Structures are given as C-alpha cells and as structure tokens.
Amino acid sequence: MCYADITTHADGTATALCYCGWTEQHASADAAGAAAAAHQYATEFDAADH
Numbered sequence: 578m579c580y581a582d583i584t585t586h587a588d589g590t591a592t593a594l595c596y597c598g599w600t601e602q603h604a605s606a607d608a609a610g611a612a613a614a615a616h617q618y619a620t621e622f623d624a625a626d627h
C-alpha cells in the first residue's frame with residue numbers, strides 16, 4: 578500500500594509524491610492533495626498500477 582504526500586513550492590505549485598517513486602506536478606496544493614489521495618486509493622485496490 579502506498580502512502581502519498583505533497584510538497585508545496587514557493588510559486589504556489591505543488592508536487593504530489595510517494596515512496597514508490599510516483600510523482601505528479603500540480604498547479605495548486607489542493608490539486609496535488611487530491612492526486613495524492615487518488616494515488617493511494619488506486620493502489621489499495623490495484624497494486625499493478627505501479
């Protein structure tokens with residue numbers, strides 16, 4: 578199971594990331610948080626998604 582988190586940047590963008598190596602760049606912390614939650618949810622049920 579994955580545990581995703583986000584890192585916010587000085588320009589207002591944010592990166593969602595996970596220890597499995599997955600990362601996604603987003604325009605806002607809210608969007609990155611949603612992506613991180615979706616990544617965790619998806620990998621709970623589909624480990625082959627990695």
Ligand SMILES: [Zn+2]
Nearest residue numbers: 579595597599
């Ligand atoms: Zn992951």
